[in-house]
Amino acid sequence: MAELRLVNGVRRGKTFDIILDGQALLAYEGETVAAVILASGRRLLRLTRKRGEPRSVFCNIGVCYECRMVIDGSPNVRACQTRASPGMVVNTQHGLGEDDIA
Amino acid sequence: MIARADLAIVGAGPAGLAAAIAARQVGVAAVVLDDNEQPGGQIYRQPPRGFSIDPATGIRDDQARGRRLLDDAARAGVSVRNGVAVWNAKPGALYCCQGDEAWTLQYETLILATGAYERPLPFPGWTLPGVFTSGGVQSLLKAQRIVAGKRVLLAGTGPLNLVVANQLADAGAQVLAVLELARPSVFDLLPMLAGRWELLAQGIGYVGRLAGRRIPIMRGWTIIEARGKEEVQSAVIAQVDDEWRPIPGSERVLEVDTVCLGFGLLPSTELSQLIGSEHRYAPELGGWIPVCDEYCETSMPGVFVAGDGAGIAGSLVALEEGRVAGLRAAMRLGRIDPKEFSAQAARSLARLRRLGRSRAVLDRISRPRPGLFERITPETVICRCEEVTASEVRKEIEDGATSLVELKARLRVGMGLCQGRICSSTLIELLAQGTGQRPEDVRPFSQRPPVKPIPVSALLALEEACHD
Numbered sequence: 218m219a220e221l222r223l224v225n226g227v228r229r230g231k232t233f234d235i236i237l238d239g240q241a242l243l244a245y246e247g248e249t250v251a252a253v254i255l256a257s258g259r260r261l262l263r264l265t266r267k268r269g270e271p272r273s274v275f276c277n278i279g280v281c282y283e284c285r286m287v288i289d290g291s292p293n294v295r296a297c298q299t300r301a302s303p304g305m306v307v308n309t310q311h312g313l314g315e316d317d318i319a
Numbered sequence: 320m321i322a323r324a325d326l327a328i329v330g331a332g333p334a335g336l337a338a339a340i341a342a343r344q345v346g347v348a349a350v351v352l353d354d355n356e357q358p359g360g361q362i363y364r365q366p367p368r369g370f371s372i373d374p375a376t377g378i379r380d381d382q383a384r385g386r387r388l389l390d391d392a393a394r395a396g397v398s399v400r401n402g403v404a405v406w407n408a409k410p411g412a413l414y415c416c417q418g419d420e421a422w423t424l425q426y427e428t429l430i431l432a433t434g435a436y437e438r439p440l441p442f443p444g445w446t447l448p449g450v451f452t453s454g455g456v457q458s459l460l461k462a463q464r465i466v467a468g469k470r471v472l473l474a475g476t477g478p479l480n481l482v483v484a485n486q487l488a489d490a491g492a493q494v495l496a497v498l499e500l501a502r503p504s505v506f507d508l509l510p511m512l513a514g515r516w517e518l519l520a521q522g523i524g525y526v527g528r529l530a531g532r533r534i535p536i537m538r539g540w541t542i543i544e545a546r547g548k549e550e551v552q553s554a555v556i557a558q559v560d561d562e563w564r565p566i567p568g569s570e571r572v573l574e575v576d577t578v579c580l581g582f583g584l585l586p587s588t589e590l591s592q593l594i595g596s597e598h599r600y601a602p603e604l605g606g607w608i609p610v611c612d613e614y615c616e617t618s619m620p621g622v623f624v625a626g627d628g629a630g631i632a633g634s635l636v637a638l639e640e641g642r643v644a645g646l647r648a649a650m651r652l653g654r655i656d657p658k659e660f661s662a663q664a665a666r667s668l669a670r671l672r673r674l675g676r677s678r679a680v681l682d683r684i685s686r687p688r689p690g691l692f693e694r695i696t697p698e699t700v701i702c703r704c705e706e707v708t709a710s711e712v713r714k715e716i717e718d719g720a721t722s723l724v725e726l727k728a729r730l731r732v733g734m735g736l737c738q739g740r741i742c743s744s745t746l747i748e749l750l751a752q753g754t755g756q757r758p759e760d761v762r763p764f765s766q767r768p769p770v771k772p773i774p775v776s777a778l779l780a781l782e783e784a785c786h787d
């Protein structure tokens with residue numbers, strides 16, 4: 218679903234990779250981690266603690282905390298409020314994320 | 320570290336920026352703090368570094384207006400500190416942090432212009448990936464030029480959904496329908512409001528464009544369930560009665576990969592509550608809102624609220640309230656006298672009176688009605704953070720819980736990272752229904768710092784703050 222990232226009407230800056238669950242993923246300067254992941258066609262950001270349910274971005278303005286992921290070793294970081302940067306290591310969060318820290 | 324300011328402003332949306340400009344024009348240099356990386360607030364959000372967005376994309380209007388406001392601010396000599404989260408507020412002091420740095424800002428006067436977020440209304444499946452708020456989908460599109468999905472359904476009430484539906488269609492998404500609760504429609508009243516309510520005026524244009532695109536606006540319909548395994552795959556929609564209760568037998572199933580929910584906004588009142596100003600219950604303005612006089616001053620002298628954080632009213636009201644609050648703060652600081660205040664604020668005050676009248680009409684139509692809560696099934700998740708379902712909440716209410724505090728102690732609702740922003744308005748409604756109290760008699764969660772996530776260094780400062 219590459220065309221989720223619109224090409225008309227916008228000029229993007231530099232590209233780089235982030236590492237999502239061990240795989241390189243293309244990002245553009247200025248994009249949030251949530252945007253990079255959604256643009257790749259993937260939605261899952263974390264699995265909940267009690268029921269193991271999949272969750273993704275909900276509010277995208279930093280209020281709901283549904284998009285929390287393990288970013289550069291810190292759990293519970295909001296993907297919608299975090300700018301992607303070259304080489305950033307992002308992992309799907311399971312529950313509270315304690316076991317996701319390598 | 321301790322910094323000082325004659326005037327501190329939290330929020331760099333239309334309200335906060337207008338306040339800072341007005342104050343600067345009468346000689347008060349405000350410190351403006353906003354936790355976003357870009358100034359402009361929700362409606363005027365600017366694209367991030369590295370992006371340039373073509374003026375022909377149809378999202379240019381808001382960004383251009385925002386740009387003009389930011390230019391006015393720059394010309395007036397206002398500077399905004401972006402990326403700063405204010406995580407606690409007390410009389411005379413704000414607690415701020417940015418990255419690992421934490422400090423206290425002591426102020427003489429304060430304007431809270433903290434804006435709003437979308438009203439969360441639970442129904443089965445609303446936690447599935449692919450179910451977003453409409454504003455969230457819009458900000459992805461506006462600031463990042465990313466479309467959230469391909470087959471999209473929008474549901475809720477009010478003009479924002481119309482705007483977003485068109486923006487999605489412009490971006491190449493297939494928009495199946497906009498489900499609008501209000502019937503007879505909000506849009507029948509438009510001629511009266513035209514030009515007064517920016518979003519609504521945009522909305523009118525968009526009704527026509529949706530028709531041109533054969534995207535139906537289904538009035539008197541809403542979503543009652545989202546279905547799917549890993550993500551949303553279909554939506555069950557139903558007709559509603561005048562109280563917005565789903566009508567049994569009217570259900571239909573639509574195949575979708577994306578659902579946008581736009582059911583109106585709730586004011587962000589964490590800081591005005593923490594600081595201890597009085598609040599009142601005004602459901603038509605989004606629930607509990609700070610009490611203030613016509614000059615935006617709260618029950619605490621020198622503390623002002625402006626914009627959507629003072630009650631949902633849109634960006635035009637936010638601009639005028641910001642200006643009034645900025646001038647009034649300057650008066651409190653002794654920089655202008657009451658006569659000069661009256662002269663300078665007269666135009667904004669007159670506009671606010673005019674806007675207030677059209678607002679009342681819209682408020683009446685889009686005030687959430689009780690039927691919406693009947694979509695909640697026993698298994699529906701109410702508290703997303705702690706994964707608490709409606710049946711768990713209802714059982715505690717049957718067992719005697721009568722307040723949010725009791726529910727919190729028994730179920731941990733409101734104790735997650737969102738701090739009750741997502742569940743509390745629904746819990747108030749469930750408590751009201753289950754106990755026969757009026758919603759305004761159900762006490763809201765008491766706010767606790769930090770209202771924004773903070774690093775350890777700030778936590779240490781918090782401990783000190785709690786001990787004095």
Ligand SMILES: Cc1cc2nc3c(=O)[nH]c(=O)nc-3n(C[C@H](O)[C@H](O)[C@H](O)COP(=O)(O)OP(=O)(O)OC[C@H]3O[C@@H](n4cnc5c(N)ncnc54)[C@H](O)[C@@H]3O)c2cc1C
Pocket residue numbers: 278329330331332333334335352353354355359360361362363381403404405406432433434435436437453454455457458479482517518584587590625626627628632633634637770771
């Ligand atoms: C997601 C979304 C999309 C919207 N889209 C539209 C639209 O397309 N058209 C339209 O007419 N209206 C839209 N609205 C409504 C519009 O945003 C408001 O009417 C208007 O922006 C209100 O301005 P404001 O200055 O009161 O608040 P905002 O513009 O919301 O600004 C408040 C600012 O305060 C900051 N803030 C809050 N708390 C803190 C804190 N503790 N520390 C630091 N900073 C803080 C916020 O990050 C934000 O930048 C939208 C609202 C939302 C929530």
